[in-house]
Amino acid sequence: MANAITIDSVHAALEALRARRPLVQNITNYVAMTVSANALLALGASPAMVHAVEEVEDFVAISDALAVNIGTLSPPWVEAMCIAVKRANALGKPWVLDPVGCGATAYRTQVAGELAGLKPSVIRGNASEIMSLAGQVGAGGKGVDSTAPAEYATSAAAALAQRAGCIVAITGETDYVSDGEALIAVHAGHALMPLSTALGCSLSAVTAAFAAVRSPREAAVAALAVFGAAGSVAAERCRGPGHLPAEICDALHAMDGATLAAHARLSE
């Protein structure tokens, strides 16, 4: 590990992101598009949702990072995803895979596996998705929500990180980032978050934004810490899940070093 990742280095990554204002291309699901775009804008990035095969390669060329999410996949979108990630790889641009619902159907699992084989910088999923993607069948996923705690998936994450040659982030009550060997735990977030849709998808988009200014491993940790801290701040202002996405955007927009330190903690 070149430099230790700390809350201070995460804050520096956030400042670097805001200074760079990276253009993040998203090929994502219909449910998450608006929430993800708003999270990226509030964070300080510039989002774009572009999926037509007629233009994805051109758009990758002007983007700083790419987020690919299979939540509402269908063949034309999968084709666009494959074209875009190959172009991102050819141009040396980072890209993040969110394998939504991997394990729920054969088609979804096959597409997720195919994309995982195309050298993502980071894979971000819940425990069920990561275990399924790592080939650990019978992981007990329920649709797109996870039924297993993140802890159960840490060895699967390490195996997947080694096999895919990338960073793997698992989200749950505690979040984990594996590079195949070392494991970093990120303590942040709030129990209300799984009750609001598209927050995991938005976190994947935020991970792509950080990957434009930091290594995949630092980006994964930074995204989990910043987004989790924002979720924690936001939940304190909510009586239920309804206003959580809006409050998270406000908290991302206002995030500073002190708030980050108060609401996120890293451990190895």
Next chain:
Amino acid sequence: MANAITIDSVHAALEALRARRPLVQNITNYVAMTVSANALLALGASPAMVHAVEEVEDFVAISDALAVNIGTLSPPWVEAMCIAVKRANALGKPWVLDPVGCGATAYRTQVAGELAGLKPSVIRGNASEIMSLAGQVGAGGKGVDSTAPAEYATSAAAALAQRAGCIVAITGETDYVSDGEALIAVHAGHALMPLSTALGCSLSAVTAAFAAVRSPREAAVAALAVFGAAGSVAAERCRGPGHLPAEICDALHAMDGATLAAHARLSE
């Protein structure tokens, strides 16, 4: 009628739903996806938006109920809807049809009629849509909003319920549930609700969630009462329609027997 449907039985249905946490598959329109997913999560269900023909049958097999909504229909989506509902029928799983904008165009009316012929458990629409679907042409629908009060559609609802062999729910200032013979009126909701998009669509998704734990008739009444009560609680916290979806999610999340009894009333 086996058991009378009362506010108490509706509350019991809500508790049963929360205990079961049903997985509800949605093949719905682009506008309503995020709002519907959030309403289902806040209610206590687990939503999934899955529409590719490559996986809809597999997903129906792991779902507890299915909601089909033609709001932004196109041929590939209609194909997926037909495949999914046939699979749901084969597996004995309940499904709800929301015939958005039926009557507005020939294509929409034809697709709605085709789906209505595939044995839905519940059809939920506004007065114009139900009258159009029942074959009463010239019902005066205006795009996707209704121009007729729900009362005008009760005989059309009864005819449609008999013809389609299902429960028909009409929403308006007062809501009605017909099984082809008996009619139950649900008094709940608020005048601000038609000024916020996708709430009717979300109600149809909520109806599917209840159909996972109750008969179609009980499910339709329970969904109208719980969602309407949530809308009424939510509107009291709003100065306009902007925050209504978020407030409805908070109200669904916090809904209890006393609040339900205070904000919803049934009559025959």
Next chain:
Amino acid sequence: MANAITIDSVHAALEALRARRPLVQNITNYVAMTVSANALLALGASPAMVHAVEEVEDFVAISDALAVNIGTLSPPWVEAMCIAVKRANALGKPWVLDPVGCGATAYRTQVAGELAGLKPSVIRGNASEIMSLAGQVGAGGKGVDSTAPAEYATSAAAALAQRAGCIVAITGETDYVSDGEALIAVHAGHALMPLSTALGCSLSAVTAAFAAVRSPREAAVAALAVFGAAGSVAAERCRGPGHLPAEICDALHAMDGATLAAHARLSE
């Protein structure tokens, strides 16, 4: 200029819109659908999102205006856009073009140019988009956000207005409306607005609603003034961008002459 456009005439246009409750058809991007529908409802219009080639012509026939937005374009949607605008022209119905991201890719620029050639009533974009669409290459657009102030695009707007035979609206810190000769500046809005997605797209939909009751030029000015004033009122109630769309809907719903006069100003 037949009649001067003033804040009073804008307010009269808003009252006319509310009295007419125009049905506005949208063929728009996935990100903006929900926000646009809510803005139209809050304003007093009736929105519909309809894009299947099987029904777009029928729907145009019952609509009062059409908004076309290429944000997440793909060939089937572009085909529907072309069919719909030709039908709108044949029936003498106004339509608004939002050339999202024009200049970012060759495909997007070509489609925007093709649509601009089909006699829109109003084209509404940011400075980068308008300069690109006017053929001024090298305008420095960054994805879908603009990197140039609106002032830089006023001559491009005039050229585009003359070439396309329509009204061109440029949005930025100050907004401008050109008919090819005269230029009206609209001073309204708030710096938070670019940090919330789909507000520009929603403004284009609102422009279409006004075009149902006023000339394209009056409609463009009225939409900018009313939406900008709503954004200004809304931003005062926000600590960040998260609640801005909801607050804008509340402000649109409550907009009156005094609020409009206090938050929007016109100059030539």
